[in-house]
Structure formats: C-alpha cells, structure tokens
Amino acid sequence: MISVQAKPAAFSFDPARTALVIIDMQRDFLEPGGFGAALGNDVSVLQASIPAVDSLLALAREQGLLVIHTRESHLPDLSDCPVAKLEGGKPGLRIGDPGPMGRILIRGEPGNQIIPSLSPIDGEWVIDKPGKGMFYATGLEDRLRAQGIETLIFAGVTTEVCVQTSMREASDRGYRCLLIEDATESYFPAFKQSTLEMIIAQGGIVGHTARLTALRAAMNEERP
Ligand code: TIU
Numbered sequence: 001m002i003s004v005q006a007k008p009a010a011f012s013f014d015p016a017r018t019a020l021v022i023i024d025m026q027r028d029f030l031e032p033g034g035f036g037a038a039l040g041n042d043v044s045v046l047q048a049s050i051p052a053v054d055s056l057l058a059l060a061r062e063q064g065l066l067v068i069h070t071r072e073s074h075l076p077d078l079s080d081c082p083v084a085k086l087e088g089g090k091p092g093l094r095i096g097d098p099g100p101m102g103r104i105l106i107r108g109e110p111g112n113q114i115i116p117s118l119s120p121i122d123g124e125w126v127i128d129k130p131g132k133g134m135f136y137a138t139g140l141e142d143r144l145r146a147q148g149i150e151t152l153i154f155a156g157v158t159t160e161v162c163v164q165t166s167m168r169e170a171s172d173r174g175y176r177c178l179l180i181e182d183a184t185e186s187y188f189p190a191f192k193q194s195t196l197e198m199i200i201a202q203g204g205i206v207g208h209t210a211r212l213t214a215l216r217a218a219m220n221e222e223r224p
Contacts, residue, residue, distance in 0.1 A: 006210035013151040019066040023156030033100035038093035041187040049185035067124040073107040132165040155183035177207030
C-alpha cells in the first residue's frame, strides 16, 4: 500500500488496483476555436494544468498504473446529444457546428483529440462520453470491475464540471477517489478552489485531494 499526504487525511491505495483518470484534456477545451471557447471562456486559463498533468501521466506510466483518458464527445448525427445540451451555452458556435478544428465536440474531429503531449499509448483506455460524468452511457463501470480497480486518481478539466461529476459518480459506485490539485483547472479559479474545498469537506464527503509532489514522493518511496 502507498500512503499519500492528502486532505482531509492521508490517502492509502494499492497501485495494482488503482487507475489514473485524465478527464477531457482535449483540444475542444484547451485550444481556441473549440467548445470551451464557444461557451465564452478564456481557454488559456486551462493551459496552466498541462505541465502537471504531463508529469502525472509520466509518473503513472513509470509506476505501471492503468491509465484512462476520457473525451467529451458526441456522435456525428448528434443522436446522443440531448436537445437541452444542444441549446445550452451562448449563441454562436454550438455542438456539431463547423469550427476551426472541425465540428464542435464531435467524435473523430481534430478538436476532439486529446492534446499531443498527453496522447494515449497502447494499453491505455480511451473513454468517449456524451455526458459530464465518465460513467453515464460509457460501460466504464463493468470494465473497471472486471479489472479489479478500487481506487481512482483524478486529473483534467474542468474541475467543477466533468472532473467533479465523474468523481461524484465514482464515489457513489464505491471507488476511493483522489484528485490531484495542481493537475486540474477551471475556467473560473474561484470554482476550482470551491470544488477542492467541497470535495474534502465533512471528512472527505466526495474524496481526497493532494498535490502532485505528495503523490510522487509517496510512490517513489514505496517503489523507487
Ligand atoms: N464548460 C465546462 O467547464 N466544461 C465542460 O463543458 N466539460 C468538461 O468539463 N469537460
């Protein structure tokens, strides 16, 4: 077992039963001309998370953790996109409209790809999800159970939307959850801060949080 200095208390996990989940580090959210920008956001704010997510992915690969990448995406015919979601956001570019990186938030389009520094490699799972949470309509729960995974370490964007929703879904399904504080970002810094606080409030009502340095120190100590 590995024990990480975390909030609200130390967090222990068995690396053989743990997966790193990197939520939606795709061009649609991190680069101009994608879904995030179409919603009126300054996407440069999210780019601050990239170095830490890069390092976290390298650590997980070195230590042999299962790595799962998610992408928020919809089918080209939009049959998996509720009208309420299509209508959401600001007028301008909407899901399925053509943009500078192809059709906004559509599976297979250039904008829907994970950013190059985090490209998945063989053996890593890529989960396309139509919702904010990673369990909704993805079949992920059965795959995780079959693999014997019991702990999930989270990173990615955005903290209070897809990361938090996925973490809450995971918590309800009995997974022990750790969010890496510097490997997640929001378009709204105050929302990130509030999310980190609400996750660990009430004795860790949703899960735990830790800095990447704390995770790295704990893992290198146990398995240098
Ligand atoms: N808008 C926003 O903050 N997030 C999303 O729409 N999706 C994800 O968080 N991935």
